[in-house]
Amino acid sequence: MSDNPIQLLTTSSPGDDERLASLHATLVERASGESSLDASYRVVDSPVGPLLLAATAKGVVRVAFEVEDHDRVLESLGASVGSRILRGGTRLDALARELDDYFAGRRHAFDVSLDLRLARGFRLTVLRHLSEIPYGSTESYGEVAVASGSPRAVRAVGSACATNPLPIVVPCHRVVRSDGSLGGYLGGLPAKERLLALERAA
Amino acid sequence: MKHPFEQAVTEHGAVVLRVCRAVLGPAEADDAWSETFLSALRAWPDLPDDANVRAWLVTIAHRKAVDVVRAGARHAVPVAEVPEAAAPRADEPEESLPDGELWGAVAALPEKQRLCVAYHHVAGLPHPEVARIVGGTPAAARRAAADGIARLRSTYAPHGRVSTHV
Numbered sequence: 001m002s003d004n005p006i007q008l009l010t011t012s013s014p015g016d017d018e019r020l021a022s023l024h025a026t027l028v029e030r031a032s033g034e035s036s037l038d039a040s041y042r043v044v045d046s047p048v049g050p051l052l053l054a055a056t057a058k059g060v061v062r063v064a065f066e067v068e069d070h071d072r073v074l075e076s077l078g079a080s081v082g083s084r085i086l087r088g089g090t091r092l093d094a095l096a097r098e099l100d101d102y103f104a105g106r107r108h109a110f111d112v113s114l115d116l117r118l119a120r121g122f123r124l125t126v127l128r129h130l131s132e133i134p135y136g137s138t139e140s141y142g143e144v145a146v147a148s149g150s151p152r153a154v155r156a157v158g159s160a161c162a163t164n165p166l167p168i169v170v171p172c173h174r175v176v177r178s179d180g181s182l183g184g185y186l187g188g189l190p191a192k193e194r195l196l197a198l199e200r201a202a
Numbered sequence: 203m204k205h206p207f208e209q210a211v212t213e214h215g216a217v218v219l220r221v222c223r224a225v226l227g228p229a230e231a232d233d234a235w236s237e238t239f240l241s242a243l244r245a246w247p248d249l250p251d252d253a254n255v256r257a258w259l260v261t262i263a264h265r266k267a268v269d270v271v272r273a274g275a276r277h278a279v280p281v282a283e284v285p286e287a288a289a290p291r292a293d294e295p296e297e298s299l300p301d302g303e304l305w306g307a308v309a310a311l312p313e314k315q316r317l318c319v320a321y322h323h324v325a326g327l328p329h330p331e332v333a334r335i336v337g338g339t340p341a342a343a344r345r346a347a348a349d350g351i352a353r354l355r356s357t358y359a360p361h362g363r364v365s366t367h368v
Contacts, residue, residue: 004355005307005355008304009224009304009308009323009324010220010324012216012220013301019219019232020215020216020219023235024211026236027211027240027243036240037243041208074206079204082247083207083247084207084247085207085208086206086208086211
């Protein structure tokens with residue numbers, strides 16, 4: 001076969017995948033060390049499906065359900081925090097551990113530092129209040145509106161929850177309708193039900 | 203809109219590693235790969251959205267390879283030009299790769315042929331793009347790549363471990 005050398009030159013060698021994985025890990029480490037990384041991310045499994053976790057140097061900036069489309073979430077993260085984004089690294093290890101504990105019922109609040117830059121104005125005010133709703137309890141959209149200083153902004157509370165960049169960690173699943181029905185959820189209603197059931201049981 | 207840099211690593215990481223091996227030999231390839239992608243990451247936001255990402259990465263890898271060769275040369279005898287070939291050092295694990303012989307044969311090519319083979323055949327860049335990186339005309343780049351492959355056929359394939367016909 002006359003093109004043998006060409007074929008060999010373009011075929012990957014056995015062991016290349018492992019080598020590239022270790023080169024990639026070193027790249028993430030060096031990039032975070034010299035802070036040329038806008039964000040890093042990883043995907044973890046959970047009882048509510050795979051979760052995308054992303055962090056900047058400041059803290060966790062995004063948690064996304066699979067239904068949000070992880071590729072799209074990363075693209076839009078590139079547009080908002082910067083495109084120097086790599087998978088892996090150690091930045092998200094703490095959150096991954098805390099999520100494991102949360103889903104096992106062993107943890108009721110998250111201690112990781114958060115980067116709330118993706119939320120602004122009233123939505124940010126709402127998110128700050130959400131973190132004060134105790135584990136295992138719920139508030140209505142109206143109650144959240146009152147607590148956020150704009151009693152008539154019930155719909156705006158709904159959209160603040162629907163665009164929460166940090167679901168689960170900032171517990172928008174604890175906001176339900178005043179008649180006790182679930183309302184909406186960015187991760188899908190089964191996920192909301194599951195989180196509320198988990199917190200009731202613990 | 204600029205894609206996350208991870209996408210560039212996923213799509214081009216393996217090819218750039220092979221380009222580095224072809225240009226520098228397996229022993230130096232990992233370092234060159236790391237320097238290339240670290241530089242690329244820093245410059246990523248400034249790259250135009252419609253740029254050819256692979257050609258851009260190979261251009262960076264080329265500069266890093268020249269740096270590596272020059273740094274090696276500084277420790278040895280000073281030379282005015284980039285040495286003819288970044289020949290594999292005897293103490294380096296050339297054979298640790300299953301296709302170490304192939305890289306050995308590539309390392310033995312004259313510099314221009316080696317670079318043109320790496321950037322055209324390994325990276326898949328068109329000859330004009332290769333010429334832009336290594337200098338000279340596209341026709342000269344095409345000739346160097348063809349000469350390089352012809353030479354590899356005579357130096358490597360006949361003695362290769364891989365049988366061509368089963």
